[in-house]
Amino acid sequence: MKRLKLKLHTQIVIALFLGAIFGAIFHIDKNLVEITHVENGIEKKVEIKNWSTFSFVANETKTYSSKDQLLIIQKFKLASQDERKKLHLNVDGKIFENVKSIDKVKTIALYIKPIGDIFIRLLTMIAIPLVLASLIVGAASLGDIKRLARVGGKTISIYLVTTALAVSIGLILANLIQPGIRMPQSTKEELLATYQTDVAKKIESEVDIDVVSQIVNLVPKNPIRAMAESEMLQIVFFALFVGIALTFVRKEKSQPVINFFDGLSDTMIKLVDLIMKIAPYGVFALISATVGEFGFEILQTLIWYSLTVLLGLFIHTVFIYSGMIKLFSKMKVKTFFRGMRRAQTIAFSTSSSAATLPVNMECCEENLGISKNITSFTLPLGATINMDGTALYQGVATVFIAQVYGMDLGIIEQLMVVLTAVLASIGTAPVPGVGIIMLIIVLKAVHVPEEGIALILGVDRILDMCRTVTNITGDATVSTIIAQSEGELRKPDLSEA
Ligand code: ASP
Numbered sequence: 001m002k003r004l005k006l007k008l009h010t011q012i013v014i015a016l017f018l019g020a021i022f023g024a025i026f027h028i029d030k031n032l033v034e035i036t037h038v039e040n041g042i043e044k045k046v047e048i049k050n051w052s053t054f055s056f057v058a059n060e061t062k063t064y065s066s067k068d069q070l071l072i073i074q075k076f077k078l079a080s081q082d083e084r085k086k087l088h089l090n091v092d093g094k095i096f097e098n099v100k101s102i103d104k105v106k107t108i109a110l111y112i113k114p115i116g117d118i119f120i121r122l123l124t125m126i127a128i129p130l131v132l133a134s135l136i137v138g139a140a141s142l143g144d145i146k147r148l149a150r151v152g153g154k155t156i157s158i159y160l161v162t163t164a165l166a167v168s169i170g171l172i173l174a175n176l177i178q179p180g181i182r183m184p185q186s187t188k189e190e191l192l193a194t195y196q197t198d199v200a201k202k203i204e205s206e207v208d209i210d211v212v213s214q215i216v217n218l219v220p221k222n223p224i225r226a227m228a229e230s231e232m233l234q235i236v237f238f239a240l241f242v243g244i245a246l247t248f249v250r251k252e253k254s255q256p257v258i259n260f261f262d263g264l265s266d267t268m269i270k271l272v273d274l275i276m277k278i279a280p281y282g283v284f285a286l287i288s289a290t291v292g293e294f295g296f297e298i299l300q301t302l303i304w305y306s307l308t309v310l311l312g313l314f315i316h317t318v319f320i321y322s323g324m325i326k327l328f329s330k331m332k333v334k335t336f337f338r339g340m341r342r343a344q345t346i347a348f349s350t351s352s353s354a355a356t357l358p359v360n361m362e363c364c365e366e367n368l369g370i371s372k373n374i375t376s377f378t379l380p381l382g383a384t385i386n387m388d389g390t391a392l393y394q395g396v397a398t399v400f401i402a403q404v405y406g407m408d409l410g411i412i413e414q415l416m417v418v419l420t421a422v423l424a425s426i427g428t429a430p431v432p433g434v435g436i437i438m439l440i441i442v443l444k445a446v447h448v449p450e451e452g453i454a455l456i457l458g459v460d461r462i463l464d465m466c467r468t469v470t471n472i473t474g475d476a477t478v479s480t481i482i483a484q485s486e487g488e489l490r491k492p493d494l495s496e497a
Pocket residue numbers: 351352353354387389390428429430431432433434435436464467468471
C-alpha cells in the first residue's frame with residue numbers, strides 16, 4: 001500500500017494545531033498547587049485543590065481563594081529565608097510548616113517540553129557557526145569593497161526604514177484603539193501584583209542604555225568569546241571585517257579560507273535538513289507546553305492590548321511586505337509567502353530568529369531563488385539587527401503601559417519611542433523573550449514606569465511567537481529586494497516548499 005506522504009510544511013502545521021489542542025486539554029490546573037514541606041524530618045509533597053481560604057501566617061487577615069494560584073506562588077517566592085521559616089500556611093484549616101516550595105502542578109503537556117527544547121537547541125547550535133561562516137563568505141564574495149558598501153548600505157538602510165515604519169504602525173494603532181484606557185483598574189492591580197517578582201528579575205538584568213558604550217561594545221575584544229557568549233552583534237562585526245579583509249588578500253591565500261567557510265556554511269545548512277526531520281515533534285511539544293502553561297485565558301484579560309499588537313503585526317507582515325515585494329521585485333507575492341511558510345511556522349513555534357535563521361536561509365535560497373551571495377549576507381545581518389515585529393510591539397506596549405498609568409505621550413515622546421525602539425530592536429538578541437527586556441530602554445527614554453511590564457508579561461510568550469514571524473519575514477523581504485536589485489534572483493521553485 002502506498003503511504004500518504006505529507007509535505008514537511010503540512011506536517012508542521014498539523015503538529016502545531018494538534019499541539020495547541022493537546023496543550024489546551026492537558027493545561028495546568030489553576031486551582032491546584034503542590035506544597036513541598038518538611039514534616040518530622042521527612043520532605044513531603046502535597047497537592048491541594050480548590051481551596052477556599054489560603055493564608056500565609058497565623059491570624060493573617062488577607063486570604064487567597066483558589067483563583068489566586070499565581071499570586072500565592074509569587075508571594076512565596078518573594079518571601080525571604082527568614083520569613084519562610086516563620087511561615088504557617090493555613091489551607092482551609094490544614095496547617096503546613098517548614099514549607100520549601102509552592103509550585104504549579106505540571107501536566108503531560110509540560111513534561112514533553114524537553115523534546116521541543118532539544119529541537120530549539122539543535123537549531124540554535126547551528127546559528128552561531130552559520131552566521132559567522134556565511135557572513136564571512138557573503139562579505140568576501142561580494143567581491144570588492146565598493147560592492148559590499150553598496151549592498152551593505154542598501155540592506156541596512158531598508159532594515160532601518162522598515163523598522164521605523166513598524167514602530168509607527170504600532171504607535172498609530174495604540175493611539176487609535178487605546179488598549180490601556182480599556183483596562184479596568186482591578187485587572188491592573190491584579191496583574192501588577194502577580195508578575196511583580198518576574199519583573200524585578202527582568203529589570204535587574206541591566207540593559208545598557210548608553211548608545212556610546214553600545215557602539216564600543218560592537219567591537220569584540222575576543223571573537224571566540226563573542227561566539228561562546230552568543231554576542232550576535234559582535235559576531236556580525238567580526239565576520240564582516242574578516243570578509244572585507246579577505247577581499248584584499250592575495251587570491252591563492254584568501255581562496256582556501258573562503259572555501260573553508262563556504263564548506264562550513266553548506267554543512268550547517270545540510271544539518272538543517274536533518275534537524276527538520278524532527279520538526280513536527282519539536283513543534284508539537286513546544287506548542288503544547290506553551291498552551292498548557294499559559295493557556296488562552298490571559299489573552300482574554302489583555303484582549304485589547306493583544307489585538308492591537310496582532311493587528312499591527314498582521315498589517316506590517318501582510319500589507320507592507322507584500323507592497324514591498326510587489327513594488328521592488330518581480331516575484332509574485334503569493335510565491336513569496338508560499339516559499340516562506342516553513343520558516344514562518346518554525347519562527348512561530350520557536351520564538352527565535354536565530355533558531356529560524358538556518359531554515360530561513362534554506363527557504364530563501366531553495367524556494368525563492370535568491371542567490372547564496374545575497375542570503376548569506378542579508379539574512380544573518382537581518383536576524384541580528386532587523387526586528388520589525390519586536391519594534392512594533394515595543395511601540396504598542398509603551399503607549400499601552402503609559403495609558404494604564406494615566407500618562408499622555410505627546411508627539412515628541414512618541415518620536416522618541418520610534419527612535420529608541422529602532423535602536424532597542426537592533427540590540428535585541430534573536431532569542432525568545434528578549435524584546436520585553438529591551439522594552440525597558442524604550443520605557444526609560446519616555447519616563448514610563450518600568451514596572452509596567454508586569455501588565456504585559458503574561459501574554460508575552462504568545463506575542464513573541466507572532467512577532468518573531470514578522471521579524472524573519474522582514475529579513476526575507478529585504479533579501480528578495482536586494483537580490484532583485486543586484487540581479488541575483490533566479491526563478492523561484494516551490495516544489496519543496
Ligand atoms: N524572539 C524575538 C526574535 O527572536 C525577539 C523578541 O522580540 O523577543 O526575533
